[in-house]
Structure formats: structure tokens, C-alpha cells
Amino acid sequence: MKKIILTSIALLTITLSLSAQRIKGSDTVLPLSQKEAEAYKKANPSSSVSVTGGGSGVGLSALLAGTTDIAQASRKIKFDEKQKLKKGGKVAKEVIVAYDALAVVVNPANKVSKLTREQLEGIFTGKITNWKELGGENLKIVPYSRETSSGTYEFFKEHVLNNKNYLNGIMSMPATGAIVQSVSQTKGAIGYIGFAYLSKGVKTISVSYNAGKTYISPSVANAKNKTYPIVRPLFYYYETKSQTKVKPFINYVLSSAGQKIVSEVGYIPVK
Numbered sequence: 272m273k274k275i276i277l278t279s280i281a282l283l284t285i286t287l288s289l290s291a292q293r294i295k296g297s298d299t300v301l302p303l304s305q306k307e308a309e310a311y312k313k314a315n316p317s318s319s320v321s322v323t324g325g326g327s328g329v330g331l332s333a334l335l336a337g338t339t340d341i342a343q344a345s346r347k348i349k350f351d352e353k354q355k356l357k358k359g360g361k362v363a364k365e366v367i368v369a370y371d372a373l374a375v376v377v378n379p380a381n382k383v384s385k386l387t388r389e390q391l392e393g394i395f396t397g398k399i400t401n402w403k404e405l406g407g408e409n410l411k412i413v414p415y416s417r418e419t420s421s422g423t424y425e426f427f428k429e430h431v432l433n434n435k436n437y438l439n440g441i442m443s444m445p446a447t448g449a450i451v452q453s454v455s456q457t458k459g460a461i462g463y464i465g466f467a468y469l470s471k472g473v474k475t476i477s478v479s480y481n482a483g484k485t486y487i488s489p490s491v492a493n494a495k496n497k498t499y500p501i502v503r504p505l506f507y508y509y510e511t512k513s514q515t516k517v518k519p520f521i522n523y524v525l526s527s528a529g530q531k532i533v534s535e536v537g538y539i540p541v542k
Contacts, residue, residue: 296330397438
């Protein structure tokens with residue numbers, strides 16, 4: 272009898288360890304993964320899903336180290352990250368789970384409401400330093416950025432700054448929520464955030480990618496119809512050997528119920 276009990280406990284432990292999943296990485300994807308995990312656990316009471324942030328680079332490093340099952344990322348995996356995984360005998364599988372648009376935000380007291388891509392480049396590279404240069408009041412511009420481990424940092428640099436370097440000494444925030452808080456409290460501030468983090472504490476900026484001919488406001492509708500220019504995919508990466516373990520959760524995220532949550536969080540569904 273004792274042997275049967277011990278065997279049953281061992282089997283239960285193995286089952287629980289197989290169903291327990293760890294998700295780590297992008298702060299942009301974080302609120303989505305948290306909501307998906309909550310819904311998934313309700314539908315599958317015996318499952319266990321833990322979700323933490325830290326940045327896309329942190330999540331992919333954790334995948335390499337074997338300390339996460341899924342790396343959530345707001346950018347594509349880099350070549351050197353793929354090579355490190357390969358050296359470790361691992362191959363990463365990529366899945367797009369949603370799309371996000373980056374909103375440029377300022378303090379609500381700021382009178383400026385539209386900027387060109389070139390002006391944004393000037394602000395974040397340090398060439399434009401006062402709001403009066405942009406039609407605003409005589410006020411120093413205080414740009415806020417994500418830290419270098421963030422996929423959002425990488426995406427903004429590539430697609431908005433045309434791969435120009437951020438200004439030296441830019442205020443780098445460890446999480447998107449910190450940018451929202453800082454911009455809401457600083458009159459001359461400007462930053463960039465994922466749609467899920469928009470709040471009344473910040474004001475969105477309409478953006479032009481045709482030298483000021485047309486300005487498009489950041490909205491889910493404009494992101495869906497592809498008129499808003501700063502849109503990107505959001506990814507899950509997992510090791511191919513872990514497919515059996517992670518697939519049930521990923522399939523849920525890609526299901527109609529999971530994609531409904533994508534819309535509720537403020538992102539754009541894959542389908």
C-alpha cells in the first residue's frame with residue numbers, strides 16, 4: 272500500500288511539473304501573458320503558469336539558461352541569440368501571438384500634439400532639445416526610453432530613429448509602467464509605450480511618416496487598417512524539445528478565446 276501511495280505521489284509530481292509553465296521576458300507582452308494565463312488556468316484548473324517581465328533580452332537569456340519555458344519578446348530573436356542557443360544544443364521555435372502598436376506619449380499639459388518621424392529622431396538622438404523648436408512652449412524636452420535589454424528599445428531605434436543611436440544619458444526606464452509614470456509627472460517629458468499601457472496620465476502624439484503631409488493618431492483601428500506606421504508583432508519563443516509542454520497554452524492564446532483577450536488588453540489579434 273505504501274509503495275502504491277509513493278508511486279502515485281511520484282506520478283502526480285511528474286504530471287504537475289509537466290503542466291507547470293514559466294513565461295518570462297518582454298514587459299510589453301507581460302500584461303497579455305498575465306491575462307491569458309489567468310483565463311487558461313480557469314479553463315484548466317490543474318495547470319500552473321507563472322509570468323514575469325524583465326525585457327525581451329532577459330526572456331531569451333532565460334530560455335538559453337533553461338529557466339523559462341517560453342520567452343515572450345517584442346522583437347525578433349537576434350542572430351547571436353540563435354547562435355548561443357545552437358551552441359547549447361537548443362533550437363527556438365517562433366510564434367506570433369499578437370500585434371502591437373507603439374504610441375509616442377507626452378505629458379497632458381504639453382500643447383504639441385503631432386510630430387514627424389524626423390522630429391522624433393531629432394528628439395531621441397539629442398538634436399532637438401526644446402519644445403519651442405516644435406511649436407510648443409519654451410521648455411526643455413525630457414525624453415524617456417526603455418533600457419537596452421528591451422525589445423521595445425530595439426524596435427523604436429530601428430523603425431523610428433533609423434538605427435541612429437539614442438542620445439547619451441537618456442533616461443532609461445526598467446519597465447514600460449515606469450515610463451508612463453515619469454511622463455505623467457514631468458511636463459517636458461516624452462516617451463514611447465505599447466498600446467496596453469495607455470492611460471489618462473499621458474497624451475498620445477499623432478505621427479507622420481511622409482514629412483508632415485499626413486499625421487496618423489495611434490489607435491487600434493488605425494493599427495488594424497495599417498495606416499498607423501509604428502506596428503510590430505509580439506512573439507513567443509520556446510525550445511522545440513518543449514513543444515509538448517508549451518503547446519496547450521500557446522494553442523489557447525491563438526484560439527478565438529485567447530485572441531479575444533488580445534483585443535481586451537489593447538493589442539491587435541493575429542487573425
